[in-house]
Amino acid sequence: MRYRAEVFVTLKPVVNDPAGLTIRGGLHALGFESVTEVRAGKYLVLTLDESDAAQARARIEEMARQLLANAVIEDYRIELQPIGEAIAAGERPS
Amino acid sequence: MVFPGTWSDRDCAHALLDVLREPVRYIDHREQTVEGLDLVILPGGFSYGDYLRCGAIARFAPVMEAVTDFAHRGGLVLGICNGFQILQEARLLPGALLRNASCEFRCEWVHLRVEQNNSAFTLDGRPGQVLRIPISHGEGNFFADAETLDALERNGQVVLRYCASDGRVTEESNPNGSLRNIAGISNAHGNVVGMMPHPERACEPLLGSDDGLLLFRSAIHALTRVAV
Numbered sequence: 208m209r210y211r212a213e214v215f216v217t218l219k220p221v222v223n224d225p226a227g228l229t230i231r232g233g234l235h236a237l238g239f240e241s242v243t244e245v246r247a248g249k250y251l252v253l254t255l256d257e258s259d260a261a262q263a264r265a266r267i268e269e270m271a272r273q274l275l276a277n278a279v280i281e282d283y284r285i286e287l288q289p290i291g292e293a294i295a296a297g298e299r300p301s
Numbered sequence: 302m303v304f305p306g307t308w309s310d311r312d313c314a315h316a317l318l319d320v321l322r323e324p325v326r327y328i329d330h331r332e333q334t335v336e337g338l339d340l341v342i343l344p345g346g347f348s349y350g351d352y353l354r355c356g357a358i359a360r361f362a363p364v365m366e367a368v369t370d371f372a373h374r375g376g377l378v379l380g381i382c383n384g385f386q387i388l389q390e391a392r393l394l395p396g397a398l399l400r401n402a403s404c405e406f407r408c409e410w411v412h413l414r415v416e417q418n419n420s421a422f423t424l425d426g427r428p429g430q431v432l433r434i435p436i437s438h439g440e441g442n443f444f445a446d447a448e449t450l451d452a453l454e455r456n457g458q459v460v461l462r463y464c465a466s467d468g469r470v471t472e473e474s475n476p477n478g479s480l481r482n483i484a485g486i487s488n489a490h491g492n493v494v495g496m497m498p499h500p501e502r503a504c505e506p507l508l509g510s511d512d513g514l515l516l517f518r519s520a521i522h523a524l525t526r527v528a529v
């Protein structure tokens with residue numbers, strides 16, 4: 208099955224986020240004074256072929272731990288959805 | 302060590318080869334071994350475009366496995382700027398480097414206080430000594446959790462701190478928001494050091510300072526000491 212995974216990487220709550228603070232400052236300057244906090248992060252979209260959803264999630268967890276997020280400073284959240292049958296190698300239109 | 306996007310390799314080679322008359326070899330990121338080397342330097346730059354996170358991709362370069370083995374065997378490794386970020390991503394040094402608190406790229410001369418001379422790269426220094434060395438980075442804001450910070454302090458792994466010209470560690474002398482003004486740290490054995498400032502750019506009076514030589518000379522002395 209082919210899956211589409213969205214991975215949200217954010218700084219841990221205890222880590223200062225200078226980019227978020229700067230964006231908040233910009234919003235305040237534009238008059239959006241109701242904004243009390245902005246946290247900036249990364250949004251990654253992965254397409255992958257795996258046998259089932261549990262396997263897909265396990266693989267992405269591994270990817271997040273090894274590369275996509277740095278556990279020293281970042282947390283991550285994964286959202287997964289099936290997007291159809293996998294196209295076998297060789298059947299892919301050239 | 303030269304990764305795609307490394308930019309300070311020639312400055313490091315100049316310091317070692319032209320100023321200190323030591324042999325230098327450029328190691329390509331695709332090489333599999335660091336055999337025959339006494340000292341490995343991971344210079345500054347923007348390895349792999351700093352995509353994802355600074356140093357995150359360089360950590361998986363073929364040569365990094367050899368560098369990790371070399372470090373674990375006690376080989377001397379110095380990570381400067383982007384090299385420091387790579388060493389942290391490779392888990393050879395603790396903590397991480399966040400975006401500067403100012404969100405600005407800072408390129409300027411700073412003062413550094415030598416905190417201890419147990420590391421291979423500060424052997425010739427004396428605690429409290431002040432060095433004048435430039436920085437050039439956008440992401441040098443040292444972060445580690447409180448427990449890690451305390452362990453670093455307790456084990457004498459904080460090697461360099463940003464300070465005023467008289468050696469006082471002040472908020473004003475901190476160029477990037479680093480916790481406890483930390484500019485450089487070592488691993489527990491003192492053979493691996495990472496620092497944000499660029500000692501290779503302060504190795505001749507003509508450049509405004511030769512204080513950076515202390516780091517390279519210390520390593521040479523550490524190696525001589527091992528050989529004896």
